[in-house]
Amino acid sequence: MRIIARLLAATLVAPLLLTAIPDGGHYWTANAEGAGLNGTKNAALYAEKSTALHAEQNAKPPVLSRVAIVIDDFGNKMKGTEEMFRLPVPITAAIMPFLVTTREDAEKAHSLGLDVIVHMPMEPNQGRRSWLGPGALVSTMTDAEVREAVEKAIDSVPHATGMNNHMGSKITADERIMRVVLTVCKERGLFFLDSRTTYKTVVPKVAAQIGVPLLHNDVFLDDVDSASHISRQLAVLKKLTTEQGDCITIGHVGASGLLTSAALRQAASSMEGIRFVRASELLPASAEEKLVLPQS
Numbered sequence: 001m002r003i004i005a006r007l008l009a010a011t012l013v014a015p016l017l018l019t020a021i022p023d024g025g026h027y028w029t030a031n032a033e034g035a036g037l038n039g040t041k042n043a044a045l046y047a048e049k050s051t052a053l054h055a056e057q058n059a060k061p062p063v064l065s066r067v068a069i070v071i072d073d074f075g076n077k078m079k080g081t082e083e084m085f086r087l088p089v090p091i092t093a094a095i096m097p098f099l100v101t102t103r104e105d106a107e108k109a110h111s112l113g114l115d116v117i118v119h120m121p122m123e124p125n126q127g128r129r130s131w132l133g134p135g136a137l138v139s140t141m142t143d144a145e146v147r148e149a150v151e152k153a154i155d156s157v158p159h160a161t162g163m164n165n166h167m168g169s170k171i172t173a174d175e176r177i178m179r180v181v182l183t184v185c186k187e188r189g190l191f192f193l194d195s196r197t198t199y200k201t202v203v204p205k206v207a208a209q210i211g212v213p214l215l216h217n218d219v220f221l222d223d224v225d226s227a228s229h230i231s232r233q234l235a236v237l238k239k240l241t242t243e244q245g246d247c248i249t250i251g252h253v254g255a256s257g258l259l260t261s262a263a264l265r266q267a268a269s270s271m272e273g274i275r276f277v278r279a280s281e282l283l284p285a286s287a288e289e290k291l292v293l294p295q296s
């Protein structure tokens with residue numbers, strides 16, 4: 001916040017100094033420090049201050065768009081797991097519950113300082129039941145069964161601070177079920193990241209009603225398993241950052257894991273104007289932070 005105050009001060013003061021001395025530096029206005037002085041002494045003083053201000057402005061980093069890379073489907077020794085953990089930029093590890101390396105992957109991600117989120121399996125409109133994995137939410141469950149499944153899933157992924165959906169085009173459009181899911185997230189202090197596998201998602205509406213911090217996916221990187229598709233999606237991501245600023249993108253370990261991790265490694269060193277962050281860094285500031293900001 002101090003940095004923002006300094007930026008504001010520098011932005012406001014610099015034009016005042018410039019307009020205060022329109023003809024070679026003879027007069028200061030009342031806005032400038034040293035008001036009342038005149039002559040060449042002022043000019044020298046101005047030059048000194050101006051140089052200092054410019055130096056400060058030049059030293060400031062440019063405003064960067066932030067991108068959070070979320071990698072889904074950890075927890076099952078899938079292809080690309082190690083490569084994703086070795087990327088030179090932070091990722092958010094979305095880890096499926098109840099699988100062979102669920103705990104191991106969560107501990108590893110946490111030890112690397114990465115965000116860990118529960119990758120909650122949820123029934124899709126289409127697709128085989130076997131792709132869902134254990135502990136999945138299906139539309140025939142009662143509210144109590146949904147609650148129990150979500151609580152157990154959270155318990156099985158250590159260090160989880162958020163949740164997103166694995167598949168789930170059917171469930172994320174089901175208001176009854178998502179109300180239970182998001183209520184549990186709220187109780188456990190988790191944010192929810194809507195992977196947006198359906199345009200009919202009710203997550204934004206229900207999350208707002210319950211008061212769960214919400215993020216959403218902007219671009220799927222590897223929904224088609226080919227290097228050319230991934231590189232096209234990275235271009236889409238780059239364009240989106242110039243249009244809307246901060247973005248979230250989702251990739252996967254598994255069939256595309258090696259291709260996606262290689263493309264991300266390349267993007268990490270070549271994407272200019274972007275700062276890679278953990279997903280939780282993109283959560284909206286809390287009400288208290290918004291109140292404090294203008295006074296600092």
Ligand SMILES: [Zn+2]
Nearest residue numbers: 072073166167
């Ligand atoms: Zn998934």
